[in-house]
Amino acid sequence: MGYRVVIAGATGNVGREMLNILAERHFPVDEIVALASRKSMGSEVSFGDKTLKTKDLDTFDFTGWDMALFAVGSEATKKYAPKAAKAGCVVIDNSSLYRYDPDIPLIVPEVNAHAIHDYAKKNIIANPNCSTAQMVVALKPLHDRATIKRVVVSTYQSVSGSGKDGMDELWDQTKSIYNPTDSKPPRKFTKQIAFNVIPHIDVFMDSGDTKEEWKMMVETKKIVDPKIKVTATCVRVPVFVGHAESINIEFEDHLDENEARDILREAPGVMVIDKREDGGYVTPVECAGDFATFISRIRQDSTIDNGLNLWCVSDNLRKGAALNAVQIAELLGREVLKKG
Numbered sequence: 001m002g003y004r005v006v007i008a009g010a011t012g013n014v015g016r017e018m019l020n021i022l023a024e025r026h027f028p029v030d031e032i033v034a035l036a037s038r039k040s041m042g043s044e045v046s047f048g049d050k051t052l053k054t055k056d057l058d059t060f061d062f063t064g065w066d067m068a069l070f071a072v073g074s075e076a077t078k079k080y081a082p083k084a085a086k087a088g089c090v091v092i093d094n095s096s097l098y099r100y101d102p103d104i105p106l107i108v109p110e111v112n113a114h115a116i117h118d119y120a121k122k123n124i125i126a127n128p129n130c131s132t133a134q135m136v137v138a139l140k141p142l143h144d145r146a147t148i149k150r151v152v153v154s155t156y157q158s159v160s161g162s163g164k165d166g167m168d169e170l171w172d173q174t175k176s177i178y179n180p181t182d183s184k185p186p187r188k189f190t191k192q193i194a195f196n197v198i199p200h201i202d203v204f205m206d207s208g209d210t211k212e213e214w215k216m217m218v219e220t221k222k223i224v225d226p227k228i229k230v231t232a233t234c235v236r237v238p239v240f241v242g243h244a245e246s247i248n249i250e251f252e253d254h255l256d257e258n259e260a261r262d263i264l265r266e267a268p269g270v271m272v273i274d275k276r277e278d279g280g281y282v283t284p285v286e287c288a289g290d291f292a293t294f295i296s297r298i299r300q301d302s303t304i305d306n307g308l309n310l311w312c313v314s315d316n317l318r319k320g321a322a323l324n325a326v327q328i329a330e331l332l333g334r335e336v337l338k339k340g
């Protein structure tokens, strides 16, 4: 006995990864349906060794389906998620639409699995922003040991975070730089990303922060502890898949770097690769396709009392989005729906 599962947004980067990971982790599926917008309707997506023909999200009846993993962006989520929830299908949403709603749990299973029981208020569960998810997996075990006061994080985010357009942009610009005789592709984004870095992800806010930076601050407070102060600088870099983060942490209590390394080695979802030698650390190209949140460069920050620096890398399409959503589905099944 398994679950009847809907994937809404099945043809996008994250939707395809959701299908891949459900199959890889042998999620107990009795029946699965792939939904897409009308313009993508009929296109085929893979689910393990099966091929699914996408159906129309606009006309789909969610009645009788156990859960729907949404990866359709906030606008479509606003239109279709309430319809699914009202039909009794639990929505696990990857957009930012519901993350800040006090009645909707925002969950990273390794960090706040207990919040799963709050789903019943609106029959919706929110998936965090990709750059938040990997960071809180690293922060939580350290916070439990030495209580985090403040986090300063700089991110190095791959172009797949901005969807297929972002990946195409990097590819086209790189080709046109190497083959200047080729016709220059029309630019989709303001700044060149090939051989460049851009300190701007999402929109600018009145504070001068971008919304991506604001998300990391607010979501970390909701998932881990509202008392933690977070300041972030989020940067787009010419990498296809894999977000990297330089994280500086100030604790209430002293935490020795070796104890921090031992704690992280035992932490759920974490893989520590940390040797003070050439290649003794993880880079984004090595994390792509993996489930783990990799931690390297763990070392004391001797400029403050109780300071620590670390380097955090993870596949933004997996732990940052699709894997976390599937882990929430597993948690929902195990703790609540209890079929399968």
Ligand code: 2RA
Residues within 6 Å of the ligand: 129, 130, 131, 157, 158, 160, 161, 162, 163, 201, 212
């Ligand atoms: C990005 N975190 O990287 C945002 C949305 N996925 O573009």
